[in-house]
Amino acid sequence: MSSKQMSDRKVAYLEEVTKVYGEGRNSVRALDGVNLSVLSGEFIAVVGPSGSGKSTLLHILGCMDIPTTGTVEIDGEPVPRTNERKRTELRGEKIGFVFQSFHLLNELTVRENVELPRMFLRRSGEKKLAEIGELIDKVNMPRAVLDRRPSEISGGERQRVAIARALANDPSMLLCDEPTGNLDSANSDSVMKIFDGLNEEGVTIIVVTHNPSVADHASRIVTMRDGKLLGEVGE
Numbered sequence: 001m002s003s004k005q006m007s008d009r010k011v012a013y014l015e016e017v018t019k020v021y022g023e024g025r026n027s028v029r030a031l032d033g034v035n036l037s038v039l040s041g042e043f044i045a046v047v048g049p050s051g052s053g054k055s056t057l058l059h060i061l062g063c064m065d066i067p068t069t070g071t072v073e074i075d076g077e078p079v080p081r082t083n084e085r086k087r088t089e090l091r092g093e094k095i096g097f098v099f100q101s102f103h104l105l106n107e108l109t110v111r112e113n114v115e116l117p118r119m120f121l122r123r124s125g126e127k128k129l130a131e132i133g134e135l136i137d138k139v140n141m142p143r144a145v146l147d148r149r150p151s152e153i154s155g156g157e158r159q160r161v162a163i164a165r166a167l168a169n170d171p172s173m174l175l176c177d178e179p180t181g182n183l184d185s186a187n188s189d190s191v192m193k194i195f196d197g198l199n200e201e202g203v204t205i206i207v208v209t210h211n212p213s214v215a216d217h218a219s220r221i222v223t224m225r226d227g228k229l230l231g232e233v234g235e
Contacts, residue, residue, distance in 0.1 A: 007040045009039065010037055011039070011074070011172045011173045012173060012206075013038070013071070014034055014061075014071070015070055015071040016069065016071070017031055017035075017060060017067045017071070018033060018068050018070055019227075029227050031057060032226065032228050034227070036057075038206065040172070041199070042220060043204075043207075043220070044221075045215035045222070046224060047209060050210075052226060058177055062091060067081075074090050074094050074172070093169060093171075094173070095171050096169065096171035096174045096175070097176075098162050098163055098166050098174065098179045099162065099176075100178040102150070102159055103162065104158055104161060106151050109149060110147070113165055129168070132164075135164040135165075135167055138163075138198070140160065155183060159182075160191065163191070163195075163198075173204035176195070178209055179191060180192065181211075192213075192217050221233040
């Protein structure tokens with residue numbers, strides 16, 4: 001599926017990025033000279049076998065980890081290696097995350113879970129942010145769910161709440177790590193339709209997946225193996 005609102009603005013840029021864990025004989029090269037440009041409005045699927053570097057790539061893009069060597073830019077801003085506070089700010093303002101295991105806090109209501117990312121938004125007064133109810137509407141959930149706890153709703157509903165939370169700060173890109181991995185086929189289809197709709201509106205989406213039917217929703221498929229980008233399929 002192609003995005004209708006893709007532009008030539010880069011929301012992420014990686015140049016010759018490597019990531020090495022450990023030292024000496026015990027070192028593991030998780031990423032090996034990765035080059036990647038992500039344009040605003042793209043829908044990219046990252047595929048490949050377990051251990052190929054997919055999740056490491058997502059962590060680098062999400063400013064949750066730093067490369068051993070190479071350049072990373074998010075929305076035109078270089079990601080610093082040594083300034084953790086700046087990385088946290090970039091992550092909070094530019095990036096939304098959707099995980100396989102939802103990562104909702106059960107002691108909070110759905111409303112409070114969705115609002116959480118805004119606590120870390122430094123420039124909240126400068127951004128026009130959607131109301132929480134509007135975000136719940138976007139993920140096809142009734143607003144009555146806002147006062148429930150995550151334990152009181154189904155797994156598919158929890159993932160939709162997680163998507164609403166990821167959108168709370170109007171991020172430059174949405175990073176999704178196996179977002180349908182804990183869902184049955186019907187709920188997987190519902191979640192992917194939500195991603196399709198968001199992408200049609202211009203939201204940049206990068207999804208790591210083992211599922212070919214999930215990857216089929218992307219306009220560009222990037223294949224990884226042994227820490228390298230092997231090739232791409234798409235427009």
